[in-house]
Amino acid sequence: MIEASAGTGKTFTIALLYVRLVLGGRHSEDATAFIRPLTPPEILVMTFTNAATQELRERIRKRLVEAAGTFRNTLEPASADSLLLELRDQYDPAAWPACARRLELAAEWMDEAAVSTIHSWCYRMLREHAFDSGSLFSLNLENDQHELQQEVVRDYWRTFYYPLDADALGSITRYWPSPDALYDDVRKLLHESDALGSQRPAPTATLSAAEAERSATLATLKAPWPAWLDEVVPALEEAAKHKAFKGQSFNAKSRANWLGALRKWCESDLERPALTEAAWKRLTPDGMAEIWKDGTPPCPAAWEALGELPAALDTLPEPRSDLLIHAVQWCKIRLEREQERRAEMGPNDLLTHLDRALQGPNKEALAAQILRQFPVALIDEFQDTDPIQYRIFNAVYQVAHPRRDAAMLLIGDPKQAIYAFRGADIFTYLQARQDTDGRHVTLGTNFRSTHAMVEAVNHCFHFADQHPAGAFLFRAQGGDNPLPFLPVGAKGRKEQLSHNGQPLPAMSLWCLESDEPLSKSAYQPEMAERCASYMVELLSAGQQAKSGFLEDDSLTPLKPSDMAVLVNGQQEARAIRQALASRGVKSVYLSDHDKVFSSPIASQVERWLLACAEP
Incomplete structure (x- = not known):
């Protein structure tokens, strides 16, 4: 497992490992290398977005070309990478031409390299190993399964809810008023x-079992109340005559209404007594003790x-939980049947089908086939x-x-585990960390940020690590x-952000002082105003060449595109944008949740299009 904080060269490391795998060992007894040189189709490189796969493929290709040039001694000494030179020098000079040729062929072969997302790879495995995985030879990948899923849920509603009587259907619609509501869950x-x-x-x-259980539980709760009320009502009236309690807090009208509601509840099918909030508070041991003299x-x-x-x-x-589970289980089976009939799968189905195949009767044969195909995997x-x-991954x-004849390299940073809403699970990372105990490598130098920024982050996490739970x-x-938190060093940057001739701190914390907790x-508006004012101050100074990035006594003035404001949602974004706009600074809100069709300009464009369509 390779743990790589942001900016420590994760992609650089993956590309260099790829070069090493293509080259193979320095000699037949080299225990630090894979047992044989590998070709691009044999090295599985996996990441989580299509854009990342393309970028990674090109970075690896570029690295292979650079490595080939290093082994051929065709690069200018000033442009040669020190790590590649060090790698080359570990090989016998007589083998350099062969190494260069192997790297060149690998670079030319990168279009067929196994660099893919997890879903694309699962799709490929199910098709290529249809016999062992029990899947169809011809599968259509349908990225949007919503329409089919909605159709299946509507089938479920018709099959199981239409035949119900009015009372039972009323119980269902308390949870899900419509098939669409059921589908959402x-x-x-x-x-x-x-x-x-x-x-x-x-x-x-x-529903029948739940109703019977509810009725039995309610009957048990109600059973003692008729006798209690027969005792309580006259006793309270007698106590009222003797002024044993504060009459204003428990007057005759309240007693009649509240105790009457309890009587009606225990002698009827009502689920709850019709008591006010004041009644629930008063008719308790503490409430009665408060007024009793x-x-x-x-x-x-x-x-x-x-x-x-x-x-x-x-x-x-x-019964809601059991009803929902039954709906999910039935819909899952029906969905798989429909997908099989249509010869299609959704993205997540690819994973579950391959996982099921690797746990099924042909698991050993399938795992062996995949392992022969991809002896080494690098998981980004x-x-x-x-x-x-x-x-x-673990099954394979x-x-x-x-x-020695197989390897899986896991590259990640637990501090960047922010996709739990998409199913990512930090406990999976912890399990993998435990499974690779004793085989951990940490990339310890940040190449992206300044010394001050890295030190500030190290300080924050070191302080947090003093907490008993880490x-x-x-x-x-x-x-x-x-x-554990593992601090990193910093290579640093040549430029430094400065303002009025002084370097700005890498991290500052602003607190609003108040004697009372702030809503x-x-x-939010106060901090947005302060933030906007400070940004304008820096930008104004940048226009006067007093604020910017200082490098070798040369100042590059600060400009709006150098600034980013991280917010927690649209409301915060709106506050800071309004504060900036009031100061004459334009800004753009970038978010995955920001829908272009719901933006104000979209309605204006729609009007223009309608006018063009029907002048």
Whole structure:
């Protein structure tokens, strides 16, 4: 496992490892290299976006060309990479031409290199190993499965909910008013159906069982109340005559209404007594003790039970979970049947099908086939891996049991594990870290940021690491830390951000002083105004050549495109943009969630298009 913080040369390292794998060992006894030279189709390089695969492919190709030039001694000494020179010098000079030729062929072969996303690779494996994976030879990858999934959920609704009687259907529509509402919940769990446990009964049986259990629980809760009320009502009236409690806080009208509501509840099918918030507060041991003057309130068991009643009613058996699981399990089976009929799969189905095949009866044959095809795998951005993906990799490469004829290199940074909403799981990373115990390498130098910035980040995380649970909250009490913070050094940059002749600190924290906790509505506009004012101050100084990037006594003035503001959402973005706009500074909001068709200008463009279409 290679842990690489931002800017430490992760892609550079992947490309250099690729060169090393293509070259093979320096001699037949070289234990530091793979057992034989590999070709690009044999080296699996995996990352998580199509754009990243293309960039990685080109970076590797470029590195192979540079390495070939280094082995041929055709590069200018000033442009030669020191690491490539060091690598070349480890080989016998007589072998340099052969090494160069191998690297040149690999560079020419990169169009067929196995650089892909996890979904593309799974798609390829299912097609190429159809016999062992139990999949069809011809598969269509359908990226958008929403229409098919909605159709399946509507089939489920018609099959199971249409035949229900009015009461049962009313129970269903309390949870899901329409098939679309059910679909919203089902689609989130479709790809986790195997983890939902045993098959649930059909809705009719689930509703009947839940109703019977609820009725039995309610009957138990209501059983003592008729006797309690028969005791409490006259006792309270007698106590009222003797002014044993504060009458204003528990007057005759309140007593009649509240105790009457309890009587109606315990003698009917009502689920909850119709009590006001004041009644729930008063009819408890603490509430009665608050108003009682002499002695103790009558029938203390009733007040104790009433104090616990809201919690008991909140925990009445609810069939929603079992209903949803049944819907997910049925829809998953129907969806797979429809996909098989259409010979298509969705992106996530590719992973689940390959995972299932690698756990099935032909798992050993399939894993061996894939391993022969790709003896070495380099997994980029491993911190974004989910449990299914790691299970696939582990089934093929047996991560915890290293071997000479196969290898899987995991490259990632747990500090950048921010895609939990897409299924990425930091605990998968921790498992892989445990499986590779003793085989960890950390890239320890940042090549992107200034010394000051790296030191500031190191300081923040070092301070957080003093917490008993560690910087990432995984350290067990009195135990080891499975995810320690590892500081990095910095190569530094030649330029330095300065303002009025003084270097600016790499990190500053702004706090609003207040004797009372600040609300979001008070804090957000104030900080947006302060931030905008400071940005304008720096930009104005940049226009006067007093603020910018200083390098060798030469100042490059600061300009708006040099600045970025990270926000937590559209509301914060709107606040800072308005503050900047009021100061005459234009800005652009960049977000994956920002829909162009919902922007103000979209409606204006629509009007223009309508006018052109129907003048």
